[in-house]
Amino acid sequence: MIHFDKVSKRYPTAQEALSGLSLHMDAGEMAFLTGHSGAGKSTLLKLIMLMERPTQGQLLINGKNLGRLHRSQIPYYRRRVGVVFQNHQLLFDRNVFDNVALPLQVSGYQPREVGRRVRAALDKVGLLNKEKHNPIALSGGEQQRVGIARAVVHKPRILLADEPTGNLDPELSAEIMTLFRQFGELGVTVLVATHDVDLITRMNRRQLHLQQGKLVSDEAIADVSR
Numbered sequence: 001m002i003h004f005d006k007v008s009k010r011y012p013t014a015q016e017a018l019s020g021l022s023l024h025m026d027a028g029e030m031a032f033l034t035g036h037s038g039a040g041k042s043t044l045l046k047l048i049m050l051m052e053r054p055t056q057g058q059l060l061i062n063g064k065n066l067g068r069l070h071r072s073q074i075p076y077y078r079r080r081v082g083v084v085f086q087n088h089q090l091l092f093d094r095n096v097f098d099n100v101a102l103p104l105q106v107s108g109y110q111p112r113e114v115g116r117r118v119r120a121a122l123d124k125v126g127l128l129n130k131e132k133h134n135p136i137a138l139s140g141g142e143q144q145r146v147g148i149a150r151a152v153v154h155k156p157r158i159l160l161a162d163e164p165t166g167n168l169d170p171e172l173s174a175e176i177m178t179l180f181r182q183f184g185e186l187g188v189t190v191l192v193a194t195h196d197v198d199l200i201t202r203m204n205r206r207q208l209h210l211q212q213g214k215l216v217s218d219e220a221i222a223d224v225s226r
């Protein structure tokens with residue numbers, strides 16, 4: 001599903017953020033992306049989101065070379081990639097339903113379809129009863145779940161998360177990770193950048209470790225939970 005072939009990324013002002021990186025993830029696989037600050041984690045995620053382009057190498061998603069994607073196909077491609085951020089990026093002048101509905105409205109979905117999909121997404125994250133609440137009135141863990149519902153409302157094939165549990169206590173972090181794992185079980189490929197070593201140990205999933213833009217270890221941990 002995700003295939004990096006000797007990918008390098010150099011920003012105009014900086015040294016290489018990623019160097020000759022190759023990796024493969026299957027559909028439905030869940031992995032953690034680790035490494036010190038500046039190791040290149042966010043850059044790797046941005047390449048998958050098509051927010052940045054490689055300076056060298058190729059990135060194939062579902063067998064398609066992203067470098068050859070026509071400009072007109074980019075919005076459709078992006079809908080298939082859900083993204084969760086640490087700070088939720090929710091709009092506090094709208095209720096939970098409207099926050100989750102936003103990506104669908106931007107894409108021009110009919111109101112009835114919007115309602116159906118938003119409720120399905122809120123159901124998956126256990127927040128169906130909070131659709132009328134303002135996100136400011138929710139706990140940090142609930143706000144993050146609203147962010148996840150918004151990320152999956154387009155039914156993405158890939159779910160990316162950049163430090164999604166950075167502000168949460170261990171119990172809530174584990175809840176969020178369980179949700180990600182459930183999306184993996186539905187066939188979504190899940191890649192989570194995190195510094196949370198305890199969580200990675202508990203989740204027992206593949207760990208991709210970056211150091212100065214290079215993939216220095218790729219530990220495929222036996223999945224004992226399935």
Ligand SMILES: Nc1ncnc2c1ncn2[C@@H]1O[C@H](COP(=O)(O)OP(=O)(O)OP(=O)(O)O)[C@@H](O)[C@H]1O
Nearest residue numbers: 011013014017035036037038039040041042043044
């Ligand atoms: N837009 C940019 N322009 C120039 N340099 C950048 C840009 N984004 C990242 N970099 C540089 O690329 C390198 C990798 O950064 P990146 O944000 O991918 O690391 P990271 O592992 O995600 O770090 P963190 O854990 O702090 O988020 C760093 O040296 C950073 O300064």
